Amino acid sequence: MIEFQNVHKTYRVAGKDIPALHPTSLRVENGQVFGLIGHSGAGKSTLLRLINRLEEPSGGQITVDGEEVTALDANGLRRFRQQVGMIFQHFNLLASKTVADNVALPLTLAGELSRKDINLRVAELLARVGLSDHAKKYPAQLSGGQKQRVGIARALATKPKILLCDEATSALDPQTTASVLQLLAEINRELKLTIVLITHEMDVIRRVCDQVAVMDAGVIVEQGSVADVFLHPQHPTTKRFVQEAEQVDEGEQRDDFAHVPGRIVRLTFQGDATYAPLLGTVARETGVDYSILAGRIDRIKDIPYGQLTLAVTGGDMEAAFARFTAADVHMEVLR
């Protein structure tokens, strides 16, 4: 478990104190994929680097599994960092070393395994990320996605408990992003690894995270399970991120629906409810008519969800709304 208690960070630039992270308390459970989303400059990168003290906190307490990270001396910190893997937006692989030597680096630095054991471990890691055939290549000969896979293999070399991902997919194309995220989800599942990732794309959060915290100007403005935050965003920043991901503009939509008759409601289905034939049943039973104005059916990590915007006319509207609410569907009346 990663725990922040009133952790804050202030940079001193040209004689002025610039707060990067206001006092923040935070808890990440073991085995979770925890996402931090925010625009650049929101402080998410600072928060991530505080966990392994690549950034020194200006105050507050950070503990990981009961060990107080903020109290560690230089040697203790080095040992702690060996249990925390990290991957980066620009991969940060050593151009002068082969793929295999890059993956071996954390192990040679730790100096606990023999050369033979290191080679075995490297082969095992490269097999896991699907790069066994590329061991002798240099990073410059690989594609972006392959480089990030090497980064992941390297981060996993010392069998860490935690993996920190610093915008790990931001430099990759959508298809490659999907495959790298899939690999991260797989690792989280199979190795029970806690993952903390930062991103500026809600889609990344939707695909792999369990919990999400939304950051704005050095403050966590909203936090909760991904489904809650994604489907019912509260804070304006969160709403903006969700709209960006869904490519809808609420203002535009309101104008488009202005001439549509009847009441407008938004229904959100989650889990099994997504596939139940609810709309047809309710329409038959209550005599309402509906037309679908907008909608999407997708998944949040492993949970299917659907969100439909309907214009409802005629029939017993109140009864229909009651039926929706009773059927474990979240309903918002927009008009």
Place this chain on the structure above:
Amino acid sequence: MDLFLNFFADIDWSEIWLATGDTMTMLFGSLFFTVVLGLPLGVLLFLTSPRQLFEQKGLYAFLSLVVNMLRSLPFIILLIVMLPLTKLITGIYMDEATTLGVAGAIPPLVIGATPFFARLVETALREVDRGIIEATQSMGASTRQIITSALLPEARPGIFAAITVTAITLVSYTAMAGVVGAGGLGDLAIRFGYQRFQDNVMVVTVVMLMILVQILQTVGDKLVVHFSRK
């Protein structure tokens, strides 16, 4: 053709080869010590410079000042200024205060080239992506490990380029050392080519120096390409 051959007829080739050998001795002798001293100095300059691992404003300013002072001295002046010190280091007994010999040329060559080389090393290290340092830190590496396992291997192409440039600079320095009787091709060019008006000796020494520089640059470039991995 005859005219061409006659021009070179009275050259004492054994003298030329001897001088070439002396130049090589001075060059590689001083290059060795320059690298041995300049590499750690360059690393120290880099580490203590602003916003680096061992930021030390005072130490950096001091090292920087010393390096700049030595670099601002024309080499020919350094040679003469250093004569007493050179005598002390090499133990060479000098009747005439201006005659150094081959071994005697090495200390001023090293002092002249080390600050130059150290600056080039500092620049080469600066070219290494900061992300590499951060990644190595995140693995729990000590500062020493960061230098030996990440910084130096990553900067290797730049360091080989720096050695090449330094070697070529040293070639011209060795020629200057000829002025104070250090031997080598420069010495030959000055004593025979200039003072005795033997144009042919001058031409041969110049050509020899040119060939030497060509070889150094070619080998250096090959090493840089080999270690670039890009």
